[in-house]
Amino acid sequence: MANQIPRIIIGRLPLYLRAITRLKKEGHDYASSHELGKLLDISAAQIRKDLSHFGELGKRGKGYEIEFLISKLNQILNTDDVWRIIVIGAGDIGSGLARYKGFINRGFKVSAIFDIDPQKIGKKIGDLVVKDLGEMEAYITSNQIQIAVLAIPAENSQDVIDDLVKAGITAILNYAPIYLKAPEGVQIEHIDPSVHLQKLSYFLK
Amino acid sequence: MANQIPRIIIGRLPLYLRAITRLKKEGHDYASSHELGKLLDISAAQIRKDLSHFGELGKRGKGYEIEFLISKLNQILNTDDVWRIIVIGAGDIGSGLARYKGFINRGFKVSAIFDIDPQKIGKKIGDLVVKDLGEMEAYITSNQIQIAVLAIPAENSQDVIDDLVKAGITAILNYAPIYLKAPEGVQIEHIDPSVHLQKLSYFLK
DNA sequence: TAGATTGTTAATCGATTAACAATC
DNA sequence: TAGATTGTTAATCGATTAACAATC
Numbered sequence: 490m491a492n493q494i495p496r497i498i499i500g501r502l503p504l505y506l507r508a509i510t511r512l513k514k515e516g517h518d519y520a521s522s523h524e525l526g527k528l529l530d531i532s533a534a535q536i537r538k539d540l541s542h543f544g545e546l547g548k549r550g551k552g553y554e555i556e557f558l559i560s561k562l563n564q565i566l567n568t569d570d571v572w573r574i575i576v577i578g579a580g581d582i583g584s585g586l587a588r589y590k591g592f593i594n595r596g597f598k599v600s601a602i603f604d605i606d607p608q609k610i611g612k613k614i615g616d617l618v619v620k621d622l623g624e625m626e627a628y629i630t631s632n633q634i635q636i637a638v639l640a641i642p643a644e645n646s647q648d649v650i651d652d653l654v655k656a657g658i659t660a661i662l663n664y665a666p667i668y669l670k671a672p673e674g675v676q677i678e679h680i681d682p683s684v685h686l687q688k689l690s691y692f693l694k
Numbered sequence: 695m696a697n698q699i700p701r702i703i704i705g706r707l708p709l710y711l712r713a714i715t716r717l718k719k720e721g722h723d724y725a726s727s728h729e730l731g732k733l734l735d736i737s738a739a740q741i742r743k744d745l746s747h748f749g750e751l752g753k754r755g756k757g758y759e760i761e762f763l764i765s766k767l768n769q770i771l772n773t774d775d776v777w778r779i780i781v782i783g784a785g786d787i788g789s790g791l792a793r794y795k796g797f798i799n800r801g802f803k804v805s806a807i808f809d810i811d812p813q814k815i816g817k818k819i820g821d822l823v824v825k826d827l828g829e830m831e832a833y834i835t836s837n838q839i840q841i842a843v844l845a846i847p848a849e850n851s852q853d854v855i856d857d858l859v860k861a862g863i864t865a866i867l868n869y870a871p872i873y874l875k876a877p878e879g880v881q882i883e884h885i886d887p888s889v890h891l892q893k894l895s896y897f898l899k
Numbered sequence: 900t901a902g903a904t905t906g907t908t909a910a911t912c913g914a915t916t917a918a919c920a921a922t923c
Numbered sequence: 924t925a926g927a928t929t930g931t932t933a934a935t936c937g938a939t940t941a942a943c944a945a946t947c
Contacts, residue, residue, distance in 0.1 A: 497938075503892040508873060521904065529873055533904090534940055541906055549905040550947040567895040574891070581793060585786025586887065591871055595888035596895065635898055636891065660894035662887060666796055668713060668734055676897050678890040682791065682867060683800035685883040686779070686841065687708040689865035690772040690801065692881050693840055702914075726928065738928090739916055746930055754929040755923040 498539050504529055505536065506562040513555045521552035568596025575634050577649055578641035579604040579612070579619045582664050586638060588615040597636070601628055622649075629656040636660045643667040703744050709734055710741065711767040718760045726757035773801025778837065782854055783845035784809040784817070784824045787869050791843060793820040802841070806833055827854075834861040841865045848872040 508528045512520050522533040522540075529536075540546050540553070543565055547553045563569050574597050576583045586592075587602045604610060605622040612619045620628065628634070637658045639646055646665040653661065659675050666681045713733045717725050727738035727745075734741075745751050745758070748770055752758045768774050779802050781788045791797075792807045809815060810827040817824045825833065833839070842863045844851055851870040858866065864880050871886045 495938080499896050500893055502896070503886075503889040504873070506892070507871060507886070507889070511872070523904085532940065534942095535938090537905065538907085538939080545906070547905050548947060549945070550903045552904065565896070566892045567899055568892055572891075572895055572898075581786060581790025585790060588786060589887075592888060592891075595871075595892065597888065597891050636894060638887075660898055662890050662894065666712060666800075667716070668709070676894050678894055680885055680887065680890060681708075681712070682794075682843075682885065683797060683802065684708040684712070685867050685885060686777075686797075686802050687711070687771045687773055687800065688705055689841060689867065689881050689883055690777055691704050691707070691770070693777075693865055694772055700914080728928085737916065739918095740914090742929065743915080743931085750930070752929050753923060754921070755927050757928065 494542050498542065501531070501539055502562055502566055504531075505539070506559065506566065509553070509555055509558055509562075513559065517555055519548075519552040520555055520558070522547070524552070563596065566596070571596055571598050572636055573598055573600035573632065573634060574636040574638060575600060575625070575628065576602040576638045576640060577604075577622070577625070577653075578602075578639065578664075579606075579609045579614060580640060583638075583640040584614050586640065587617050599638075600632065600634070603628075626652060626656040629653070629658060634658065636662070638662045638664070639669075640664045699747050703747065706736070706744055707767055707771055709736075710745070711764065711771065714758070714760055714763055714767075718764065722760055724753075724757040725760055725763070727752070729757070768801065771801070776801055776803050777841055778803055778805035778839060779841040779843060780805060780830070780833065780839050781807040781843045781845060782809075782827070782830070782858075783807075783869075784811075784814045784819060785845060788843075788845040789819050791845065792822050804843075805837065805839070808833075831857060831861040834858070834863060839863065841867070843867045843869070844874075845869045 508525055509520055522536040525536050526533040546558055546561055576586050576599055579602050583602055587599050592598060601620055602614060602617050603620050603622045603625050609619050610621050635658060637653050639649060639661060641649060643665040646667060647669055650669050650671060654671060654675055661677045663669055663677055663679050666683060669677060671677050713730055714725055727741040730741050731738040751763055751766055781791050781804050784807050788807055792804050797803060806825055807819060807822050808825050808827045808830050814824050815826050840863060842858050844854060844866060846854060848870040851872060852874055855874050855876060859876055859880055866882045868874055868882055868884050871888060874882060876882050
């Protein structure tokens, strides 16, 4: 099972998981590739092909058992357990993430939030108290954190990335509108609303 | 110039624009496809191929004139002018977007923010005052808004989408962790941090 | 059994890369 | 001119789709 799955397939698995979790909430027990496909605007053939990389997950004639597929997808994505993640930057985005209730059943939990601004350090956000950025490295090491979310201005982000990696972080979700370099083996994902808006505006007028 | 450009290429143009804008800020006048490629982890050949869809934008022997390429990309992406966009939902994400200083030089400006919660209506966020969701449709019509950002809980988002489209919105950036249906011709982009985090966690452990 | 839907192969389609003539 | 880099063609690579035997 699963010898170097293409990245593009991995990128679709969270969407499958999100869609099928919704079907479960609606009371379904089984979902066919066609149903899922309609929900996601993805062809049924592609969904079957993607899933088949991880074994025979469906039942011919019936579809995919939802409970089973959910647990299988979580297993594949390593979200069986909850990852403790840290957030760097206690601005609007960082605060929003720290307060966000939706992470926990997707496999994540913000366990600390850091900022460099003395005005913010010590402030309470949701269940957390903003920590001094200076404590970040020690925190990562002693809590064995692997995932960090960067929610700070672009100018400072490359420096912080370097510190994060040095401390042992191996996966970064970056909200700064800038492309960042990380050493081989450190995964980075980017979220930049302006990029999405520009994709949209291309099609307008 | 430009007969039905593949979506995947359009998706890269904002990245080119972001990278080259940075090079401008650093004082460069020209950028070669190799420089850009190194900055973005994209092959030089691909960058040249992508850009060539829109004419001969470079100078052989020199590269791309930065000032010219920026204006050309803005022209292609329709971000020459500033789009007035609206934000639905005045929670952390909505507030963050309303206060975000980075939109204006990427071609966007939040011109109104709406919420359904009486506690939030009337509150000041940045330069804006939160409006009643009930005023949304009238606002869209009379201001000819085309782009909306959805930053509300998943449960309510399909209803709001329908209202948005009815009022004339043709492009939506959706922060709710759910796949939404919109009629043909209405573009939707999705941002769901959990999806990105799950892509990251796949590679861990 | 009949109907439905998977898993998988082969065919198609599209995107990326390599290579190089054109040319600044 | 010599060196550099584009624009573009052809070759390669990879992803998607169509189709259907297997089977629940």
